[in-house]
Amino acid sequence: MSSRYAELSREQLAILVPELLLCGHLIDRSGMAHTISAFGRDGMAEVAIEEWQLASPIYTRRMRAALRIPGDDIVTIFKGLQLDIGAPPQFMDFRFRVDDDRHGEFWLDHCGALADVEPMGEPYVFAMCHTIEDPTFDATALATNPHAQVRPIHRPPRMPADRVPVCAWTVTIDEANEPPATPPNTPLIAASAAARLELAPVDPADTGQADYAGALLSDLRFADFSKSALVRMADEVCLQQHLLTLGFLIAVRERGGEETALDIGRKQFTGIAGLTSQRIRAALGLGDDFAALAQVLRLHPAWNPLPYTAAEITAFHDSVVLRLSRESPGVADGAWPALIDAEHTEALDAMVRGVNPHFYTRVHADGDELVAEIASAGEPFPEASEVAITRFSTGADFSFGERQSLPLTVV
Template structure:
């Protein structure tokens, strides 16, 4: 088997990578702010909640195990992990981006723990929509999806609420609190039927470059559970691998989203319409956050660089693209086999690519042309005389407080049993 292509993130400095990783985790969370709006419009609130359950439950067990293996904290015996292992996974999960979903952990012993959220960005987004939507998220969706995430570590784990929204009183803090208990008497948690389908994807089994243990900084997360991960403590090699894994989390989540929507869409046309709207929305907001975090220049070269680092085109082992100064050449790849985001793009539809470059400057645009008789295509960034308006799909995602959320410095302290 040929070696996997080098990570496109490997060319960034360790400092830039440490800033990039939490951005990618937050971007993954915002995928739902884009997709679920269109599901509510098409199918209603209750069907939207069912789609969200299937989406997360069919992806998080896969990517949680991938991150465990990548960072060296997988259970010695598969399926026999402990509470600290579950909590480490949450810290590296797009479902729980740092600070925006401000998880605080308590470990009583290996098999008993608690967490609460000092700040829940998802709740801040949903509360203005009314109590029915809060219950859908904090009850209907959270119950099965928390257990689905825990089952990746130990099928005997149960995550149960101490209290949760709707908040009584309205300003109650913390926003919610939960127990995590692993007990052999618990029945095994069961995966959603779509999980088996997603496990057969190319993303699920994709090989990525191993972390270089000789690189300066932490090469794994095998040490104690930390209150807040200090990404700057990881090596450049580890951070590049984490970034690639987080992008794969997004692709696995998106694939599960597509599978769940396909079960409810009236036809292929409705499915394509919803998937395209979800992609344009997250493409633009993700690009805006990445451009700001990486301080990219607002010109054609900066836009090409932005495209090369965007989750749409990553990881390199998944999306085959040659990044050149003159443009980007995209070829068929594992991502196309999975019907991932990049498979929607090309000469016939460029809206998400346009949303990405216009996050830097609304005068920028893309020209996309096919190459020969094959499926390859070339993208070139160009500048127009007149600015383009923001797509409505991006404006929908901007409704989320996550679109403008700012990370703050935190101290990283070990968590010991109490």
């Protein structure tokens, strides 16, 4: 199966890839609100730590392999961060300094996550910037070098309240550093189809930058990459979202059981599904008719990469039909495609109403396929509460700007 993102132009892909990174970051704005309700602030922090520890080493290694990012040094760690849904460009405005191949610093001139959490009070800021970040930064660095450690120079709660940069961290690689313990549930996610999925390699002959093997850049200009590289990036970012969700479901299931995991997982999916549709539609300047809906669905991370979901989307003049194989790898993993059935259509309803609030779905089984028929009603439907919760994030209306891409050298 080919990638659906190959249907887009190079220019459209350069717009879409950072959008997918940002939407991946906002998954937690959807999921963690419901996790707090179920397990409290401390339980939410435990879930957040485990999901990122499980997912980020796997997807970081995948992206490194896809874009031929070599090495095990500081530069390699920083390149991985630039292509991680945990650090979408500009919204999480990471700046980097490289002292040598084993020492460096990064800081955030703007942190969208902090902007979302600061109004909730210092206990939530401490939970995010201390309790969660300490183990998860090390887990991300672990994907490149098990002896890398990320340690704070300063971090929130901010003193003074408008301190910029909002935080700063050192990264040190030292053989004396003891690698962090492997989370007990690592084998579960490492054995997933998402972790092992093979995708088409980047074509080195395509026009534009085919890899990220050269110098570390201050900011990635996605327009500089080839169409082939951008297609692979888009598919990998979608897999990051599926892997993070699998980690989230594992962590919630461990604390609340299967029924709780399905309930919170569906709420998480609903919130991010609707917001992602809205951002994709706006980013690509699409309309609100059935042709636009089909395009948004084809590009939505819930249904990509195509070899993972095997979702078929067909547009008609008065409807769109989505056919989902119940034997696809995504369903087998228990990822987002597995969370929709005839009795649970909330996420799909939110997704289609992100294009037009009049759209609704009718879902039924057809052999080993789930078929969703999307039509239009006379009156608009209200926005789902799960989408409204996710819209609390400043990322919901965030706009990307133009940046220069400057090589960073050893200071």
